[in-house]
Amino acid sequence: MDIQKLGKQTLETCRSRGWAGMETGISRPVPEVVGGQIRLWYLLYRSQIRPPHQMLYEPTAAVAVDYATGQILERRELPTSIPPKALGRYPHAAAAAVPRDRWQAAWDELFGLYPDVIAAFAGQPAAGQREKVGRFAELWELTAPPFMKGQYRALNPMFFEWLELAHKPK
Numbered sequence: 759m760d761i762q763k764l765g766k767q768t769l770e771t772c773r774s775r776g777w778a779g780m781e782t783g784i785s786r787p788v789p790e791v792v793g794g795q796i797r798l799w800y801l802l803y804r805s806q807i808r809p810p811h812q813m814l815y816e817p818t819a820a821v822a823v824d825y826a827t828g829q830i831l832e833r834r835e836l837p838t839s840i841p842p843k844a845l846g847r848y849p850h851a852a853a854a855a856v857p858r859d860r861w862q863a864a865w866d867e868l869f870g871l872y873p874d875v876i877a878a879f880a881g882q883p884a885a886g887q888r889e890k891v892g893r894f895a896e897l898w899e900l901t902a903p904p905f906m907k908g909q910y911r912a913l914n915p916m917f918f919e920w921l922e923l924a925h926k927p928k
Contacts, residue, residue, distance in 0.1 A: 759825060761787065761798075761872040768800055768823050771830060777819060778802050785817070785906070786868070788913040789825070789876045796825035796880050797832075799913040801906075804842055811849065816842040817909050825876065836909075846905040853901060868897040879920055892925030 765784050772778040783805035787798035799822050804815035816839060822832040853861065871894040878887045898921070902910060911918050 759828070759873065761869045764798070764823065764828055765800065767828060768821060768830065769802075772802060772819075772821060772833075777821075777833060779804075781805060782818075783812075783814070785910070786901075787823070787872070788910055788917055789879050790822070790914040790917065791880050796876060797822045798825050798876075799823075801836075801909055801913070805848075808847070811847040811854075814845050814848050814903065814906065816845060817906075818842060820913060846903060848903050850903045850905070853903075856900070864897055864900055868894065868901060871897070875921075878924060879917060888925050888927075891921065895921050895925055 765787065769778060769782065769784040772784075773780070773782070778784075781804055783803050785801035785803065787800050790797045790799060799820055801817040802819040802821060803817040806813045806815075817836050818838050819836055820834045821830055823829065824831050849856075849861070856864065871890055874884060874887065874890045875894045877884060878891055
């Protein structure tokens with residue numbers, strides 16, 4: 759499944775259901791395995807474009823999507839300030855130093871690695887898995903805004919514990 763397309767589809771579905779406005783952004787997904795079913799959790803957050811950056815605000819909801827079907831399984835409202843408070847600008851300082859073409863290549867590579875990382879997290883071993891997971895971890899670290907890492911981790915702490923260990927030699 760194309761992870762970028764799934765994220766866009768999920769955001770459009772959320773908008774059509776009245777859960778998200780036009781200024782709402784969607785995060786990259788965090789996988790979770792529940793009873794053998796792979797779910798992808800996304801954060802919904804307000805985003806204001808202020809060229810050359812975006813201002814990101816507290817996530818207002820989390821949405822779980824079935825990885826196999828793309829269907830929304832669950833939606834959770836998240837506690838936020840009223841109005842939601844600004845968390846920071848994106849790209850964040852470390853990422854802003856990366857040339858635009860390399861930045862886009864990093865995102866493309868990250869999304870391209872998602873299926874292998876999801877399979878590995880779900881316990882489906884494959885050749886070159888450790889290296890792919892390691893590269894994914896590097897790209898995640900580069901692209902994830904530091905001010906949102908806590909929100910990502912809260913979606914599924916077990917994924918991040920696994921990610922820290924899965925690419926290291928045993």
